[in-house]
Amino acid sequence: MTTFGTGNASQTLRMKQLNTLIWSMSIIRAANSTHSSVIWPDVPIHATECALFYCINKYHNVVQNGDLIQEITPVESLRSPLSWQPENDIGVAISDPTRASSIEFDDYYSYYTRSDLHLVSSETGHAFNISQNAVNGISSYFQQNFATDTTNFPLNDSDSDIDDAGQLNGAYFTLGSELSIPGVLQVFFNSENLSSTFAGLATSMSNTLRDFADDIESDGIGKMQTGKTQVVAVLYTIQWPWITIHGVVIAAGWVFLVTTIRINQRYGQGREAFKSNALAVLSRGSIVYHTIGKTQSMSQMERIARNTEVCLFPKTPTGSQLEPGEFGPS
Template identity: 20%
Template sequence: MDERPVTTSANDSVATLQPLLETQPTSSASSPLAPTEKPDTASKKQSKTSWEADIQMDQNSYLPEHSCLHLGWNIKSLPGICYQHPLVDFDRFDAASRGAWGSLRLLQSCVRRPRWIAIGALTAIALLTFEPFTQAVLAIRDKEVILDHREYNKVVQSSNGSLETHGNVPTIGRSTRLDGASWTGAFAGEDMGMKAAMWNGFSPFTARQNLKPAFACATGNCTWANFTSIAVCSKCRDISGYVTKSSGPVKLPSGVQAAGPYHQSWVLGHGETLPDVSNPSPYFDWANGRNFTFLKHEIPELNISISNYNGSRHCRDLSQQCPDTYLSARVTTNPGQTLTFGNLSTIVMAIQYLVSNETWLDDKTTWEDTNVGARECALSLCVNEYHDVLSQGVLQEAVASSWTDREPGSYTNDDKNVKAFIKYTNHSLDMGILLVDLSDLQIKILDRDYKRQASALRKQYFNITQTTIIALQNVLSDGFGGIRDLKSPYRDYVDGISKKLLYPALEMNQSTAGFLSGLGRSSDIPATLDNVALSLTKWIRDRELEVSPMVGNATSMVIVTRLRWNYLWFPGASLITGMMFAVLCMWETQKLKKPALKDSILATLACAPDEDLRLCLKQAAATEILQDVGRKLEVRWEEDGEFGQLKEKKDNQPTV
């Protein structure tokens, strides 16, 4: 309880007694002021008051507030019951009736003179933590529960009736046998979904989050057990260690001729050669009319290179005729023509490329100071193990395992000549222009993996038809400008399964459209090829959504309220202690047969100090030494009729 200054009236006839002390009082001492004449006083009876209170409050705060009120009344009634100590204790009793801070001050007196009254003060302080403990008793959390078939049907009927076509169960696409094309005469017909998926993957505007498979889940929260499905995988490896560099001056040929309306070519004189750059088109070089130097990056094993004139790039935009080359690539369908994927027997297409760094395209470096990246990437058929969780309508999918092992006895023919040809092609899936019926390609999950996860994997062999593979390779061939030429049946097999490409290829009689344009415009070619694999995988799985989907479980979030009993011991102990204290107060009040002076200032005035003590305090307040007097002055309760009065205790008076 805060101490406030003492105030006096104008004629100094009345002094207001305020809370006195915040420190522990000293031993008893008589008043330093001379006592004055004692007037006659009379006391009046005070009616007994009720111990009950009817208060309506919030459920969480009712108990601590109600307990504090009872404790305050009980503590305030105690001075009139058992008071015969230093006057400052009276002030502390009064402060304790107003809250925890006053109770803490009362404990100072109880430490000096231990009494059971300390129970009430301690309980009043403890009640400060009563409400936080009671609020922590109830723990509320979300819990995910699985809906049974009947509950899920109700959700389907109330949200989207079209989901009934999937059997009223949560489903997601998967494929265990891929048959994505059929024979049309002697050729494999193309699936439009396959072709669209391929172009969508190479597009620089395709976002990865748009390449997730289709699913059906009415609640927006579903889970599926791990499952396997046929997919297309993408891998890229660095081949910078195979790159060699060369440089030198360039002497331009002396003649140029028009080869078409928008095409020119060099006319080589005696001893003249084409410029040793990737794009030796004469239009820009002849217009500049001067010699150049070049720097060439080359991979001899693959016969690909990228070479530009030294200095800054010359192309300001692709509408100009200029010799700059950003990307040099080679595509092949034969694993034997790769540097790092020779053992990948399910390869559909490999792309080997040299690409200039963006610093040269942004005019931040010259060509001789520009880094050139070299990578080899492969698109292959595979089997993936997926872990799928749908949360609030957002599908989170992760690949737990992946297999690309081809079953040796698959994708073959009993004819010995066919088997010899397959061996000659490094067991490539591309048979070139040789059209012969082959068995399905089988991808096998390794025995050790299947035995370890047989309950989850369920299937070890996955089939892909020959027509599907031919259609895939035809779409890739067309997208890269025609790798194989079915109109030239006598073309060498090796020449028919690979092709070198440049981007941009202005004046090179090569189209810059198609898949190469997507790679040339990409700032991250491996990421673009990942998109191609994901887009094809989405097509594979979506087409099987209604035929052989993976069935999952629909979940719903419910609110669970749990009672934490360990948070109840403290409120319970505080409540019981407070009740015990109230009972003790009532019992002692009844035992002393005196009225409880608890909630009325009028009752306190009826038992005011005697005249000597009152004048002593009045003079102390006038001279601003009231607190010092309160610390030194000891008083006692003397009976006066039915009530009694506070009087200064003299040294020769015995303690009651």
């Protein structure tokens, strides 16, 4: 893979209209081949040119159900003709017009003071300034990390005209071992989609600029946005009258049970056994035959039994219970 990176739009192939160019890279990459018989130059190659440039975006933020949703819309921006103007005799010193208008960092020409880079939104007319220090610093960073010394060479053996020469300032190749000059190009070579890689790089740069731009206003107060966070909570309302009804029923049941036990323990024989069915009477068999013997159906038998009083375990005058097999009066 060979590359040529530049911050001067006039040296690009299809980015010459970008007058806010930060960095452009022309990349020629050989496609990975699984066939060992493929020999250079019979290898498919792909050419790509990607660019980073200053622009204006419109950000619309909405919080929905606690999630921050951000919509980013590019806005057509124009570089003001009055921006990036020399504030001294740099106009006389620079003979190349493309160099005079370019925002690319130069070891010599960037020494001269310029006005801010001035971008204007064609949609709203809002203006945004980027200082010369910021422009030079970002451009210099890309030169140092995305390119090495430029190599010029003729396009063919008979061509020696420097204007028609090729230029390279980066390469990645393998000759027994991998070699990447500069090292960042290994990421580009391994990238499956160079356009997505540059888009991710541009997004990270935009996020960084937004994080640290305009932290302090002119009055020294930071631009802090405050808001409210809502948390959904489930609340229960206790209806005490309904709970009281259940408590009264439970308490009454306990009173009824305790009273029944105490009465039967105290009076013993001749007291009615509280019952919910006829089993207490029917368990006496022949003793109660004269009471239920004339019935002809189970329902009649149960009806008569419910109205009959029995004492299952009557006490003797001495207080002891009857022996098994003995029955008291019914």
